[in-house]
Amino acid sequence: MSELQTAAHRIARRLIDDGHTTYFAGGCVRDALLEKTPKDYDLATSATPDEVQALFPKSNAIGAHFGVILVKEAEYFFEIASFRHDGSYTDGRHPDSVTFSTPEEDAQRRDFTVNGLFQDPLSGRIIDYVGGQNDLKTKTLRAIGEPSQRFQEDALRLMRAIRFATVLNFEIEPSTWQAIHDHAELLGQISKERIREEFVRILLAPSRARGFELLTQSGLMHHIIPEVYDLIGCEQPPQWHPEGDVYQHTRIMLDMLKQEPSEALALAVVLHDIGKPATYSYDPAEDRIRFNGHDRVGAEMSESILRRLKCSNQTIEAVQAMVANHMNFMNVQKMRTAKVKRFMARTTFEDEMELHRVDCASSNGLTDNYDFLRLKEEEFAAEPLIPTPLVTGKDLIDLGLTPGPHFKEILASIQTEQLEGRLHDREQALEWTRKSLMPHYS
Incomplete structure (x- = not known):
């Protein structure tokens, strides 16, 4: 077990021992089932934000309004989210309100089935309310519930859909793909910074060409490039x-x-x-x-x-x-x-x-x-491509030249001779400067 995973288990154990249902949630469960090493662990719990903070006094209430608390364990940070049901999304990005609820309802508010899975940290049992395990087996990216509603709630999910399809090399389920087409204009509600972050992650994935094509075919590229x-x-x-x-x-x-x-x-x-x-x-x-x-x-x-x-x-x-x-x-x-x-x-x-x-x-x-x-x-491997200059501006002043913009031209000319291998040391360079350049700049 990695240090990250060990730290995640310690946090989960503390919540469970205090009487709160607690699961690993989302991407870490998906990646583990795909036999990939999770890069981070998110936890979902029946504990309210206040209860989480009481257990972890040094935690950070980064998203307490949405039921999310940031906890540090060892050198790692973990998001602990209370099981919740989201209200309406009038800004196309965040819920106006949340109601703390059950794991079943919490799974339904998430974006895609493969991200809606939970895992019991103690037994390793997978809790699947959305059919995510089957979609993992068939390599299918499917929105949870009604796709149009998912994208209208949070327009960044449009980009995330393409990213997950690209990174995981999954096929986008037809109704989800149609909804991306139908609601591509919603991406205009999202900040350019968030769009760029998702776009770059797509371009850095091994299947980047497919992601590029999906962005273009879906119409999302109209809001990127x-x-x-x-x-x-x-x-x-x-x-x-x-x-x-x-x-x-x-x-x-x-x-x-x-x-x-x-x-x-x-x-x-x-x-x-x-x-x-x-x-x-x-x-x-x-x-x-x-x-x-x-x-x-x-x-x-x-x-x-x-x-x-x-x-x-x-x-x-x-x-x-x-x-x-x-x-x-x-x-x-x-x-x-x-x-x-x-x-x-x-x-x-x-x-x-x-x-x-x-x-x-x-x-x-x-x-x-x-x-x-x-x-x-x-x-050229035996020496630096651009070696230390043989002559400096001070040397030119010592030769009697008046400082000015022409110094840049003179030093560049000397460097060219050095790079060509015709000048090898300072004295040789100074002598060449006296004979070849000074008559033109004195």
């Missing part, structure tokens, strides 16, 4: 993109992406060609489709889209860099050594390499630029 719909039917040059339009290209790239991409990389795959519809042109004389400047336009659109989704500045900058630079890979074999080293020294380089790999693998299949850069990594 509506620009994705412009990719559908946006034709590409067949000689370079036999896989089809920009949407299909993007979906295939997501499917080919390595198992555990960074958030920025997953978003960059979605957005790398987002500028193509806006830059589409057809040259009848050459019978050729072009997307001139789509990398630049795409980088600008990416910033706007990610700010709309309330992404961090760090994520936005990384994605922008990847989108802006993804076409530069075609030029790497023609670059001077110094430029190749600077290209490889950027913080986003490894993610860009993966972006380039799946970009090519999903279209023309060419790997020559990727292979070239991997060989360069081996060639």
Whole structure:
């Protein structure tokens, strides 16, 4: 038994010993039945919030209004929720009121059958009031009760449905899927932060391409990145993109992406060609489709889209860099050594390499630029790509130059010679500066 599970059992035992019916609830039960290690444990109990706090005086009443108390045991935090029945949901997210009730009624208020299971912590017995065990066996995601009501109560469940179907690789039951279609516009009630959190979790799942497709087909993408719909039917040059339009290209790239991409990389795959519809042109004389400047336009659109989704500045900058630079890979074999080293020294380089790999693998299949850069990594491995500068601004002042914007140009020129392997030490660099640069800046 893991430390997390042991801590959860200690909390449950304390509630049970005090006379309260207490079960493990929701995701931890689902994951255990799927033979996955639960990442956290939620508990449901007949104890009221006041009774829970009396047993755990250092607890945090984070959601006492909804019957939820946060308890810390060892180094772990656990949500303890009183069995309840929810009132109406006028804000489309939270119940206006709750009434403490029974396990049977509590199960009925939950979102999906596979999340509506309870487990007795002492005996391990599964308590199933909603048919969740059968849906786990058939790999079916089904809303509890009337699907439309579940989604109208809490519109974030629309995103959660796609996430669970993606992460668990379950099929969405037809009436639940129809309700997602019918109520997709409700997602507009949810904050962009919560939408982004669910979207990113979908993109980081191994079946991310399927999740991307479900979001698009359901209409939910209209409230995430509506620009994705412009990719559908946006034709590409067949000689370079036999896989089809920009949407299909993007979906295939997501499917080919390595198992555990960074958030920025997953978003960059979605957005790398987002500028193509806006830059589409057809040259009848050459019978050729072009997307001139789509990398630049795409980088600008990416910033706007990610700010709309309330992404961090760090994520936005990384994605922008990847989108802006993804076409530069075609030029790497023609670059001077110094430029190749600077290209490889950027913080986003490894993610860009993966972006380039799946970009090519999903279209023309060419790997020559990727292979070239991997060989360069081996060639340059003996020393830092960008070594310590041989000359500083102080050195330039000591040479008699007046500080100014031109210092940046001078230092960059010296660094280029160093990266090219023509300057090896400070004295050599200073001498080269005196002879080659000072006449132009004195």
